Amino acid sequence: MSTTYVCGCDVGSTYGKAVIMDLNGKIVGSSIVRSKIDPEETSKLAIAEATKGIDGLSMNDFAYLVGTGYGRNRVPFANENISEISCHAMGVHITNPAIKTIVDIGGQDLKGITIDENGSVKHFAMNDKCAAGTGRFFEGMARAFEVDLQEFSDMSLKAKEILPITSQCSVFAETEVISMVAQKKNPNDIAAGIQASVAKRCFTMLKSAGIEREVTMTGGCAKNKGLKNALEKILKFEITELSTDPQLMGALGACEFARKKALVAKAG
Amino acid sequence: MSDITKGMLAQAILNDSIKNMMMEQTKAGMAKFKSPEFKAACMKAVADPAAREALIKQLMADPLTAPVAFKLFSPEAQAAMKAQSKKKSKGNAKDQWVDFKYWLKCWKTCMHQPESKEDKAKMKQAQMDFPWMIDLMKTVSMGKRYTEGRTGIALQMSWKAIIHQAAATIEQLNNVFLDPENTVLAQIMVPTQIYKAMDLHHFCAETPANILIMMDQHCHEKYIDEVVNHGLPDDTCNYASQTPGVVLAGHLPNPGTALICSNLPCEAGFSSYAIVERELGIPTYRLDVPYNFKTEEDRAAYVKDMFGMIAFLEETTGHKMDWDKLRKVCEDTNKLGEIELERWEMNRSENPPVCNDMLWFPHLCFFSMDAGRADAVPLFEDLQKLGRRAYMKKECSVKPMKYRAILWNPPTFGYTYFWSWMERCWGIGVVQDMETYGPVNVIDTTSPESMLEGLALQWCNAAMSRHTRGPAENWMGDVAKLTEMYRPDFILNLNHMGCRSSLGLTGAMKEWANENDMPVCIVDYSMYDSRVVSRQGIRDQINNFMMNIMHAEPLDPSLLVFDDDNAW
Numbered sequence: 135m136s137t138t139y140v141c142g143c144d145v146g147s148t149y150g151k152a153v154i155m156d157l158n159g160k161i162v163g164s165s166i167v168r169s170k171i172d173p174e175e176t177s178k179l180a181i182a183e184a185t186k187g188i189d190g191l192s193m194n195d196f197a198y199l200v201g202t203g204y205g206r207n208r209v210p211f212a213n214e215n216i217s218e219i220s221c222h223a224m225g226v227h228i229t230n231p232a233i234k235t236i237v238d239i240g241g242q243d244l245k246g247i248t249i250d251e252n253g254s255v256k257h258f259a260m261n262d263k264c265a266a267g268t269g270r271f272f273e274g275m276a277r278a279f280e281v282d283l284q285e286f287s288d289m290s291l292k293a294k295e296i297l298p299i300t301s302q303c304s305v306f307a308e309t310e311v312i313s314m315v316a317q318k319k320n321p322n323d324i325a326a327g328i329q330a331s332v333a334k335r336c337f338t339m340l341k342s343a344g345i346e347r348e349v350t351m352t353g354g355c356a357k358n359k360g361l362k363n364a365l366e367k368i369l370k371f372e373i374t375e376l377s378t379d380p381q382l383m384g385a386l387g388a389c390e391f392a393r394k395k396a397l398v399a400k401a402g
Numbered sequence: 403m404s405d406i407t408k409g410m411l412a413q414a415i416l417n418d419s420i421k422n423m424m425m426e427q428t429k430a431g432m433a434k435f436k437s438p439e440f441k442a443a444c445m446k447a448v449a450d451p452a453a454r455e456a457l458i459k460q461l462m463a464d465p466l467t468a469p470v471a472f473k474l475f476s477p478e479a480q481a482a483m484k485a486q487s488k489k490k491s492k493g494n495a496k497d498q499w500v501d502f503k504y505w506l507k508c509w510k511t512c513m514h515q516p517e518s519k520e521d522k523a524k525m526k527q528a529q530m531d532f533p534w535m536i537d538l539m540k541t542v543s544m545g546k547r548y549t550e551g552r553t554g555i556a557l558q559m560s561w562k563a564i565i566h567q568a569a570a571t572i573e574q575l576n577n578v579f580l581d582p583e584n585t586v587l588a589q590i591m592v593p594t595q596i597y598k599a600m601d602l603h604h605f606c607a608e609t610p611a612n613i614l615i616m617m618d619q620h621c622h623e624k625y626i627d628e629v630v631n632h633g634l635p636d637d638t639c640n641y642a643s644q645t646p647g648v649v650l651a652g653h654l655p656n657p658g659t660a661l662i663c664s665n666l667p668c669e670a671g672f673s674s675y676a677i678v679e680r681e682l683g684i685p686t687y688r689l690d691v692p693y694n695f696k697t698e699e700d701r702a703a704y705v706k707d708m709f710g711m712i713a714f715l716e717e718t719t720g721h722k723m724d725w726d727k728l729r730k731v732c733e734d735t736n737k738l739g740e741i742e743l744e745r746w747e748m749n750r751s752e753n754p755p756v757c758n759d760m761l762w763f764p765h766l767c768f769f770s771m772d773a774g775r776a777d778a779v780p781l782f783e784d785l786q787k788l789g790r791r792a793y794m795k796k797e798c799s800v801k802p803m804k805y806r807a808i809l810w811n812p813p814t815f816g817y818t819y820f821w822s823w824m825e826r827c828w829g830i831g832v833v834q835d836m837e838t839y840g841p842v843n844v845i846d847t848t849s850p851e852s853m854l855e856g857l858a859l860q861w862c863n864a865a866m867s868r869h870t871r872g873p874a875e876n877w878m879g880d881v882a883k884l885t886e887m888y889r890p891d892f893i894l895n896l897n898h899m900g901c902r903s904s905l906g907l908t909g910a911m912k913e914w915a916n917e918n919d920m921p922v923c924i925v926d927y928s929m930y931d932s933r934v935v936s937r938q939g940i941r942d943q944i945n946n947f948m949m950n951i952m953h954a955e956p957l958d959p960s961l962l963v964f965d966d967d968n969a970w
Contacts, residue, residue, distance in 0.1 A: 207963065219950040255950040257916070263939075344916055 139188070140396045141196045142388025143177045144218065145169070145205030148241030148269055149354060150176035151385040152184040155393055157197070157400070159228070163188050164382055169241075173205025177212075180385075197396040200388040204242075216391055218384045219247055219258050222352050225387030227253025229378050234346035237336045237365070238383075239355035241269040244335065246343035259342035265304040267335035269354050272361075274304055275328050278311045279321055283358075286325060290360035293326035307331070325360065333364035340369075348374045356380035431466050482965075493553035501549065504561035508542045511568045521580050528579045532653055534610045535575065540617035541568040548759050550822040555792040556760060556799035559785055563764040566781045570772050571613065575655075577603035582657035586719065587682070589645075589663040589675060592689050593861050595735060595774035596712060599728035600721045606771060607661070607678065610653055611644035613771070615816045615930060622816075625651060626931060634677070639900035640930040642670035646677035654682070660718045661686040662711065667866035668903065687714040691871045695862040704858045705851070725850045731774040732845040732853050735860070738768065739842040741782040748793045749833045750888055754806070755792035756785075757799045757831035758821040762813050765838040770865055804829030805952065807923075808890045810836050810881055810911065811897060811904055812866070816930045817937055827941075827961035828948050833888045837865040839880060870903060877907050878914060885920060892921040892952065894944075898929040923947040937966045 139162065144151040146169060154163040165183035169176045178193065185191045193211065201212035202221040209215070222238050227249060236247040243262035250256050265271050276286035297319055301307040307328070314324045340349070351373055355361060357380065366373055378386060434440055447454035461471035473479055492501045515522055529535045545564045549557055577585045585603040588594070590612075597604045606613065611622040622640075625647030630636045632650050634643055648654045661684050663675040679686040689711050692700040712723050742765065745756050764785060768778040792799065809832045814820045824830040840863040845856030861867060869877050881893065893915065897908050908924060915922040925943045928934035945962055948954040956962055 217946060217949045219946060223950075254953065258946070258950060260946070263935075342912070 139191060139196055140389055140392035141181060141184070141199045142221070142385045142390070142392055143181055143199065143201050143209060143212065144221065144384035144388060145173045145177050145201065145203040145209060146241055146384070147204055149381065150180035151382050152180035153382055153385040153389040154184050154188065155389045157393060157396060159390070159393060164379070164385070166381055173208035174210060176205065177201065177209045198392040198399070200392040202384050202388040213392070214395070216388060219245060220255055221384045221387030221391065223247055223249040223255045223387065224253045224390050225383035225385070226350060226352060226376065228390050229376050229383070229386065230350070230374065233348045233350045233374060235340060235343070235349040237340055237349065237351050239268060239336065239351065239353040241354065244268050244339055246339035248344045248346055257343045259339050261339060266302050266307070267332045271304040271307070271332065272355060272358065274308050275311060278308055278315065279325070287358040287360045289322045289325035290329045291363060293322040294320065295323050296330050297323045297327040299327045299331040326364070329360040329364040332361055333368050336365055337368045345369070347371065350374045350376055350380070352380045352383040354381045427466070434466070492549070492551070492557060497553045497557055500557055504558070504565065505542060505545065508545050508561065508565050508568060511565050511572065512539050512541050514572055516576060516580060524579055525576070528655070532610070532655060534614055534621060534653060537614050537618040537621050538571065544617045544818055547819045547822060550819070551826045552822070553801060554797055555755065555788050559756065559760045559788050559799070562781065562784055563760070563767065567763070567767040570767065570775065571609065574603070574605050574609065578605035578655045578657050583659065584719070584721070585657040586659050586715065587657055587661045587684070590771050591666040591864065591866060592662050592664050593708065593857050594772055595728065595731045595857060596708070598731050598774045599725070600712070600715055600723050601727070602715065602719060602721050605655065605657060607645050607654065610648045612641065612815065612930070616818050619816055619818065619932065622930060623933065637900070639668065639670040639898070640928060641667065641900065642674040644930060646674045649678050649681045656682050656684065658684055660684060660715060663688050665690040667870045668901070685718045687711050691862055691867050693871050694873050695871065701855070701858050701862065704862060705854045708854050708858060728853055729847045732847050732856065734776055734779050735774055736844050737779050738782050739844065741786045742769070743842055744786060745789055746834065746839070748789055751793060753796045753798040754803070754831060754833045755789045755797060755799050757803070757833055758825065760799055761832065762835050762838045766865070798831065800825045800829060800831035802829050802957070803831045804954065804957070805831070805891045806888065807832050807892055807894045808834050808881070808884050808888055810893055810895045812837050812929060814896060814929065814940070816932065817940065820940070823941065823961060824944070826958055827956050828944070828954060829957050832894065833890065834884050836869060836880070839884060840864060840868050874907060874910065878910055881911060881914070892923055895922055895924045897924050897926050899926055899934060900928060921951050938963065
């Protein structure tokens with residue numbers, strides 16, 4: 135077993151992510167892979183992908199491995215499982231300690247998290263019961279426009295006005311969008327309406343957890359520029375961008391927890 | 403027991419051909435078990451694992467034995483049994499004996515039969531007319547769920563309260579079926595002391611759903627569906643919607659005398675009793691708690707209303723108010739209040755001896771559901787003695803107790819296993835809760851007016867009255883006060899999604915908690931319907947809070963996620 139590297143693996147509902155660090159906290163490998171049906175398979179795939187390019191390192195070679203994400207209990211080779219809420223907080227904290235509030239939009243949940251000066255969670259609010267305002271919602275919306283996610287995220291930036299989407303439920307919202315498309319409304323304006331509706335949900339979640347500046351976004355949807363723009367309009371201040379891929383924050387936090395455990399073990 | 407099985411048993415009692423068929427099936431099964439071939443196969447199975455496997459396969463294949471064989475020998479059932487026997491262990495031999503003794507007592511209480519043949523026949527008929535009565539047998543399993551993993555004095559306290567409540571419920575059933583002329587149908591949250599002083603019995607209208615849910619946690623779902631099918635909006639609080647569902651299904655015993663209800667706990671409750679009143683067609687009196695009852699005038703209005711209720715009962719039932727009897731009942735109530743204050747005080751110590759259901763269950767039963775019972779005094783004296791002993795020995799009821807919590811909003815009536823789970827998974831002990839806590843006043847027994855004034859103050863401050871009819875300060879002020887008194891590690895807010903007013907107050911609580919640096923665990927769930935938020939959904943919310951905010955390690959990680967089908 136290598137005493138040099140630690141790993142954090144975030145098994146999400148749509149993507150599996152892995153981050154590998156050395157004991158000094160330097161990121162040496164990372165990966166984002168599409169989730170498989172079996173979380174164990176996803177984690178193996180993500181770790182294998184992240185270890186590519188690190189000579190002689192295999193899955194069983196880590197000093198410590200922490201699993202996180204919804205599928206964390208199904209990662210049999212992890213030394214420990216830690217909730218993704220704590221991992222996102224830690225990941226963001228080590229990336230930018232000035233950040234106090236996180237909005238994490240994953241594939242199937244939406245969270246508002248406030249963190250203290252040590253990167254510990256102070257409060258959190260979570261919607262994991264309905265697809266509204268999650269990555270799945272955006273996927274459905276992009277499908278309605280017959281564009282990919284990247285293209286969809288940029289559409290709202292070109293909007294001239296915001297056409298409000300009144301339905302909160304993702305199923306009804308999709309129906310509403312399809313009727314607007316059928317009415318020949320400007321797709322960019324409809325997309326802006328969609329982004330505004332999700333931003334409102336994010337804001338509610340953030341308010342529930344408490345908003346303290348600086349605020350950042352994590353999860354796959356943090357890459358959605360239209361959403362960031364819409365949320366900034368509601369918050370009335372800028373959202374801080376992270377220097378590391380925001381989708382990796384859960385895995386990064388897990389990796390940091392693993393690094394701390396490995397250092398303690400090494401010292402002991 | 404499923405409704406189908408209950409129905410078949412009931413049918414078997416009535417119908418000879420069904421009875422014979424069931425007897426024949428049982429005989430065939432018994433003959434098979436007694437046959438020399440089966441005995442030989444069993445003997446062989448003891449020594450030879452392969453023969454054992456073959457025998458199990460054979461039993462599983464036989465339609466006669468398959469249901470039992472699957473329950474006993476399938477790998478899932480075996481794993482669940484192993485896990486259960488490990489988790490249900492009640493400490494040392496003495497604890498095991500105490501548990502067994504009370505388990506037997508509980509069975510004895512549940513099996514209680516009236517003395518005369520005629521009454522026995524009436525009760526048997528009642529069980530056929532109202533099959534939910536058979537669910538009362540599950541009081542034993544309710545006791546097992548509350549006491550799972552509990553040891554020492556706490557174990558005795560839990561069982562004592564449960565058995566006493568079971569006896570009280572059975573007494574109510576006997577009243578409504580054997581002595582309907584002298585029994586009134588009553589909503590809880592109405593001063594029950596008055597019935598007792600008038601020599602009237604009462605049958606609690608909430609028994610078939612709201613109370614029985616503690617014994618059978620799915621028994622009430624059909625009643626919720628029933629009332630929704632009749633047009634009540636499906637987002638109506640299911641506390642309020644269940645009883646009209648029972649009435650609409652024809653499952654509520656109607657003594658035909660009078661119905662006493664109130665405007666509590668909220669507008670949903672108010673409207674639901676309008677349905678009950680209409681369907682049953684019996685004279686009804688509604689005793690209304692005034693909004694913001696802190697002023698003398700408002701309480702005087704309530705007292706006047708209580709006089710009105712007495713006059714109504716005198717007119718409709720022919721029973722007269724006996725003020726001397728009321729004096730005795732009020733004295734008992736005062737005694738209970740005194741004991742209750744001591745129990746609360748003991749819980750302020752480092753080793754609180756009466757946490758979780760040991761705190762709220764007896765209070766709910768003998769302060770809200772059936773206040774003024776003479777036999778509640780010896781029960782509370784017993785609980786007081788046990789509590790004192792635990793206090794002196796510094797024996798906490800939650801072992802080990804890692805976190806002190808204050809529970810806000812009502813307890814999880816529909817999820818009895820919750821308390822045991824919180825204790826064993828996280829070491830959480832609820833030291834005080836909203837339903838239990840309220841200012842306790844001494845009733846002045848010098849005159850009829852002073853007694854009713856005292857009762858009025860007590861019932862205005864009772865659970866779900868103080869918090870739903872008073873200003874928001876009653877809710878928030880009490881949280882702040884109890885936080886100061888009990889020094890909790892966090893506040894557990896069981897946020898019943900059917901309650902609009904508490905949803906708003908939860909927002910206020912969050913702000914207060916942020917300002918005061920007090921962690922709050924908000925659990926969104928439906929108090930009575932696990933189809934809205936599953937049991938695991940409830941536990942997940944607490945798990946997330948404990949791991950992320952309290953940075954706690956579970957005492958038993960196997961309890962973080964488990965299949966509820968194996969929980970009972």
